[in-house]
Amino acid sequence: MEQLLWSIGGFIVALGLVVTFHEFGHFWVARRCGVKVLTFSIGFGKPIFSWKGKDGTQYQIAAIPLGGYVRMLDHELDPVSENEVPQSFRAKSxxxxxxxxxxxxxxxxxxxxxxxxxxxxxxMPAVKPIVGDITEGSIADAAGLQSGSEILAIDQRRVQDWQDVNLALVRRMGSSETTFEVLEPSGQQREIRIPLDTWRFDPDRESTIGSLGIDVFRPKILSNITQIAADSPAASSALAVGDKIIGFNGTRSEDWEQIRSFIAERPNTVVTFLIDRDGRERSLEVRLGEIEGRGYLGVVTEAEPYPEAYRFTLQxxxxxxxxxxxxxxxxxxxxxxxxxxxxxxxxxxxxxxxxxxxxxxxxxxxxxxxxxxxxxxxxxxxxxxxxxxxxxxxxxxxxxxxxxxxxxxxxxxxxxxxxxxxxxxxxxxxxxxxxxxxxxxxxxxxx
Incomplete structure (x- = not known):
């Protein structure tokens, strides 16, 4: 519900602002050219709020917030006196x-x-475009892009953050190749040619970056539980905030990605977790839930802090x-x-x-x-x-x-x-x- 309200409110404000400025452009220049403006409307349909200006223009906000219009005097359509004809839009050059x-x-x-x-x-808070994991066999992997590299430029255009990288890649959709200038972990700066002939990008399923096999660098996720969702399998078990998961079904592991994959593959099954609580190991059984066919535990775990060297403010x-x-x-x-x-x-x-x-x-x-x-x-x-x-x-x-x-x-x-x-x-x-x-x-x- 909260996201729905943000969407509705954001949509009305965003479209209202850009439409208002668009119509104001027409309005301002029309007035400078001596055209009489009859109506300045934000939105279509029945007005929900309107007033008459001293300039004779009716300003209004209408019920359907999908656009707007500026209605100018037209001497071929509107009843006008002879003196008003020069103020008609159609009478102008x-x-x-x-x-x-x-x-x-x-x-x-x-x-x-x-x-x-x-x-x-x-x-704007931003992070440098540091490459995380590279998918084996992907386009980026075949091109020789290394994990830990910083992307400096794409096709000779400087990029500062991942938004710049994304926009640069969108620009190359349908092209045969692109060129990355990168700073590798070794400190060597080099240019990498990435062929795009086999690039297939589905925006509904993945990002432009991910479709090339590039993962954005993210701090390592730890297995320490910091939050437990209400009405979740974890909430119905003996798991507690502060527990550290160190194993599952007899396998010892603190790798959260491995633990998460294990959970996702076992919806509606009972799993025995080995946890560390205050320095003591305990085994706890939890029946996993299911969301969209995947196993669900309902916990949030701790992440390592983002390296300060990778963060900056675009200001x-x-x-x-x-x-x-x-x-x-x-x-x-x-x-x-x-x-x-x-x-x-x-x-x-x-x-x-x-x-x-x-x-x-x-x-x-x-x-x-x-x-x-x-x-x-x-x-x-x-x-x-x-x-x-x-x-x-x-x-x-x-x-x-x-x-x-x-x-x-x-x-x-x-x-x-x-x-x-x-x-x-x-x-x-x-x-x-x-x-x-x-x-x-x-x-x-x-x-």
Whole structure:
């Protein structure tokens, strides 16, 4: 329930902010061009809160939080006096209309820069991309990547943390190879070529990093019990917080990964654990439970502290943070355009697309992690919305921009009949896209 509330709240705040800035871009430039704005709406449908501004614009928040719009005066559709005609959107020049429409996506990019600037000013806790275990026989193993290596750059682009690594790998989806620059445990710095011809990445099942056979470095998990879940098999047994598991069914082992694997393979069976309690060994029988076909004990164990040498805070002063915000926004724009291109060529499956449910889950997760993580998510969503709106699809800003370019070349507007048919096709494409993303979201929920 708590995660659901985070998801709903995060979704409303995230989409509300990026949509507000998008529509404000249209609104601000329209006003500067002398266009009268009739309505500024966040959301669609029936207004749940509205007021009339001194400028004559009706500002409102509507019931369906899936977008917004700015309605401008149109002298060919609205009853206007002769004096009001110059304030009509359609009465403006092609350049002015182009600027008004382009301002929405541009506002999204500016918002992303501001969000990332604030994130870098506050400071984001991060860890260096130190490679953990390498899966035997994997792509990374065949390329010669060593456990304990620090990834310094991918394809000549510097990476600072695992988020940078993930974004760099997403950019290479559909490519034949990528190049890692690494600092090996021996202190030697070298370049590793990783072929991607056989790379198969399913985002529903694994991470980009994991799909190459790379494990993120994590501190060793110990077998000392620090928490016991309520109503769990452990809670129904004689196990207690502070116990250290040192064996199971006659096998002595303090390797938590081995113990966890043993538990997972034996759902609904009785297991004898050997524990160390206050320096004395005891044997305790526990009937394991089952979750999704796997054995379940219900304990949390202690982990070794994360090495301080691997931790750092990504934080800059105002000027450097602004430069970082611009650079990261530019990279996100390039990555998004790259992914759109790969979707069109078939290098990336439409199964990777997410819709409102996926956005809500992402917003909730990032909001629960803290402000800096939520700001990072806001920047990603804002850039995605800006790029989406620039696609030359009728009904989107990009479709209108395309018509204005054609009008500028022809010297006269695109015929109304052509525009009407195009808008219907655009609406069909958008509804199809929404259906596909919702189908993907629902499939992930029940997978």
């Amino acid at each position: 092609v350049k002015e209309r182009f600027a008004i429409v382009l301002a929405g996506p541009m506002a999204n990019f500016i918002f992303a820069i501001a969000a990332l600037w604030l994130m870098l000013m506050i400071g 800059y002063g105002p000027i450097e943070a602004l430069q970082g915000g611009v650079a990261r926004t530019w990279n996100l724009m390039g990555l998004t355009m790259n992914m759109v291109g790969k979707l069109l060529t078939g290098d990336v499956s439409v199964k990777n697309l997410s819709g409102p449910v996926g956005i809500a889950q992402g917003a909730g997760a990032h909001a629960s992690y803290g402000l800096v993580y939520f700001l990072s998510f806001l920047a990603l969503i804002s850039v995605s919305l800006g790029i989406l709106n620039l696609l030359p699809i009728p009904m989107l800003d990009g479709g209108h921009l395309l018509f204005y370019v054609i009008e500028w070349i022809r010297g006269k507007p695109v015929p109304e009949q052509v525009q009407e048919v195009s808008f219907r096709v655009g609406l069909l494409l958008l509804m199809t896209l929404l259906a596909v993303t919702l189908f993907n979201d629902v499939g992930r929920l029940f997978s």
